[in-house]
Amino acid sequence: MRESLARLLEMLADGHELTVPEFGAFSDLDRPAAALVREHWQGLPVATRALLLERAGELADVHLDRNFEALGKLALDDPEPEVRERAVAVFWESRDSSVARRLAVLAVDDIGSGVRAAAALALEGFVEAVETAELDSVTAAAVTSALRTAADDPVVGVRAAALEAAGALTQDWVAERILDAYESDERELRVAAIRAMGASAQERWTEYLADQLYSGEVEMRLEAVLAAGALGSETLVAPLGEALADDDPEVVLAVIEALGEIGGEAAVDLLNEFAPDAPEGMEEALESALGLAADTQMFRRFGEPVAEDEDDE
Numbered sequence: 001m002r003e004s005l006a007r008l009l010e011m012l013a014d015g016h017e018l019t020v021p022e023f024g025a026f027s028d029l030d031r032p033a034a035a036l037v038r039e040h041w042q043g044l045p046v047a048t049r050a051l052l053l054e055r056a057g058e059l060a061d062v063h064l065d066r067n068f069e070a071l072g073k074l075a076l077d078d079p080e081p082e083v084r085e086r087a088v089a090v091f092w093e094s095r096d097s098s099v100a101r102r103l104a105v106l107a108v109d110d111i112g113s114g115v116r117a118a119a120a121l122a123l124e125g126f127v128e129a130v131e132t133a134e135l136d137s138v139t140a141a142a143v144t145s146a147l148r149t150a151a152d153d154p155v156v157g158v159r160a161a162a163l164e165a166a167g168a169l170t171q172d173w174v175a176e177r178i179l180d181a182y183e184s185d186e187r188e189l190r191v192a193a194i195r196a197m198g199a200s201a202q203e204r205w206t207e208y209l210a211d212q213l214y215s216g217e218v219e220m221r222l223e224a225v226l227a228a229g230a231l232g233s234e235t236l237v238a239p240l241g242e243a244l245a246d247d248d249p250e251v252v253l254a255v256i257e258a259l260g261e262i263g264g265e266a267a268v269d270l271l272n273e274f275a276p277d278a279p280e281g282m283e284e285a286l287e288s289a290l291g292l293a294a295d296t297q298m299f300r301r302f303g304e305p306v307a308e309d310e311d312d313e
Contacts, residue, residue, distance in 0.1 A: 198227025260289025
């Protein structure tokens with residue numbers, strides 16, 4: 001195994017492009033194998049190191065039995081920001097506390113703004129664990145502190161990434177940043193605000209998302225539809241029904257999927273009414289959405305407290 005890995009590293013140094021099966025040698029690296037890769041790492045061209053990590057991240061999404069975290073961890077020490085940024089992408093599915101703490105440091109301290117943005121966005125995968133207290137207190141504090149600091153980064157892209165990642169955090173500063181970004185002149189921040197609203201699980205944002213369904217910009221309408229589906233509020237079913245008449249087919253397709261995600265009787269009725277006039281090619285999406293909407297059990301998704309009935313006081 002080590003001999004084949006060493007040979008592949010030599011081939012990479014000479015410009016060889018790995019085949020999909022050859023990438024398997026870089027999956028699940030044990031300590032000796034990781035040490036071998038680290039030994040040869042700087043001998044590889046920068047573009048090769050970056051491409052290796054990019055492809056590793058893509059393959060991990062497709063092949064769930066592949067794990068490139070050991071490769072990503074050693075690449076986080078790479079002197080080139082481009083390589084470190086690609087390394088961060090390897091950790092999208094990670095739930096390792098040590099990874100979370102490392103990403104938190106990179107999101108705040110890395111000299112590369114692209115690395116800071118990538119690290120901040122990657123922390124989104126740990127936010128749910130923060131909210132459910134599944135992370136230890138030290139790691140949870142590191143994640144939330146990093147996102148709050150990155151949300152004030154001088155680079156817009158870093159601020160947007162941090163805000164998007166922090167959307168599900170039930171902390172006052174998150175709501176404040178969402179509102180500020182929503183009202184910003186920076187498109188990237190407005191998009192991040194809408195995405196954060198979708199991740200928030202809070203009914204308070206339904207009015208804002210409903211407004212964006214009528215935006216004059218296709219991108220903003222599409223983002224609002226995706227956020228509405230993620231939020232899951234039945235309050236948004238009616239405005240989403242109107243959005244089925246959108247001129248952009250991508251928006252219409254997203255509306256169909258969002259109604260399926262929200263579910264309930266009203267969503268099913270809207271989808272059934274729309275079906276006879278649906279554009280060609282959307283039949284499969286409609287069938288899938290109808291099945292999902294019909295099967296959805298009604299449950300309370302939102303984190304805001306329910307007001308007690310006055311008669312019960």
